[in-house]
Structure formats: structure tokens, C-alpha cells
Amino acid sequence: MKALLLIPALLLLSSATHAQIEQMNERWYSNQDVHKGEKVFQQNCASCHGNKAQGVIKDWRAELPNGKYPAPPLNGSAHAWHHSLKALDGTIQRGGIPIGGTMPAFKGKLTRHERLQAIAYFQSLWSDRIYQAWLKRGGLKP
Numbered sequence: 520m521k522a523l524l525l526i527p528a529l530l531l532l533s534s535a536t537h538a539q540i541e542q543m544n545e546r547w548y549s550n551q552d553v554h555k556g557e558k559v560f561q562q563n564c565a566s567c568h569g570n571k572a573q574g575v576i577k578d579w580r581a582e583l584p585n586g587k588y589p590a591p592p593l594n595g596s597a598h599a600w601h602h603s604l605k606a607l608d609g610t611i612q613r614g615g616i617p618i619g620g621t622m623p624a625f626k627g628k629l630t631r632h633e634r635l636q637a638i639a640y641f642q643s644l645w646s647d648r649i650y651q652a653w654l655k656r657g658g659l660k661p
């Protein structure tokens with residue numbers, strides 16, 4: 520809870536230089552966020568994204584017979600780190616159906632806190648190198 524309240528403060532850092540951001544080794548979430556997020560993730564996301572966010576269908580880049588795509592891994596091995604916190608939360612709220620995909624929308628099903636905690640969980644699986652690359656791409660930009 521406490522760490523989530525820090526997000527607006529972290530967002531203010533978006534004007535910081537790349538060098539300053541690189542020095543930030545701390546992550547935006549707390550261990551408690553990760554712990555709670557793991558529960559949210561197991562209950563709502565793991566059936567498609569895998570219980571360790573590793574994906575379920577190995578060849579997640581290949582189109583399925585129905586023309587849709589499998590759920591990608593969220594553990595840092597696919598593209599999730601290309602998207603800012605805000606964009607990730609937007610995807611979780613809207614799901615994939617409006618853009619021709621199959622992921623259900625979680626707006627109204629999960630609170631903002633729960634969605635951010637789920638993100639904290641899968642980000643906790645990212646290596647420092649991936650997390651730093653995400654920060655450099657503007658991961659915490661508003």
C-alpha cells in the first residue's frame with residue numbers, strides 16, 4: 520500500500536536525466552505489493568499467462584488456428600517491458616478484445632491497486648537489466 524502511494528512521487532522524477540534514472544536501483548513497489556500481486560495474478564492471469572508469468576503456449580509469437588495470438592509471457596522474456604506502467608495498466612483495464620485479441624478487460628473487476636500489484640508481481644520476475652531498460656524507455660513516465 521505504502522509503496523503504491525509513492526508512485527506519484529516517482530512520476531515526478533520523469534524529468535530526471537537518464538544517468539540519474541540509471542542510478543535508481545530501487546524498484547517502485549514493495550515486497551508486500553509483490554506478495555499481494557502474486558495472489559491477484561494467480562487468481563486472474565495465470566490460467567493464460569502461466570503461474571510464473573512464463574506463458575503457457577511456448578510459441579507465443581505464432582498465430583493460433585483461430586487467427587488469434589496466445590498470451591505472451593510477462594516475465595521479461597517478451598515485450599511487456601516495452602510498455603510503461605501506465606500503458607500496462609491500460610492494457611489490463613481494456614483487455615485485448617477491442618484490438619482484435621482475446622484477453623478479457625479487468626476494468627471494474629480489479630481495483631487500480633490490484634492491477635498495479637499484479638504488475639509488481641510480474642515485474643519482480645524481471646532481471647535488473649530488463650528493469651533498467653524499462654526505466655530508460657520511460658517506464659515510470661506519466
Ligand code: HEC
Nearest residue numbers: 563564567588589590591598599610615616620621622637
Ligand atoms: C483469457 C486469457 C487471458 C487472461 C485471463 C489474461 N490475459 Fe493478459 N493477455 C492475453 C492475451 C491473449 C494477450 C495478447 C493480446 C490479446 O490477444 O488480447 C494478453 C496480453 C497481455 C499484456 C500485454 C503484454 C505485452 O507484451 O504487451 C499484459 C500486460 C497482460 N496481458 C496482463 C495480464 C494480467 C495482469 C492479467 C490478469 C489480471 C491478464 N493479462 C489476464 C490473455 C489473457
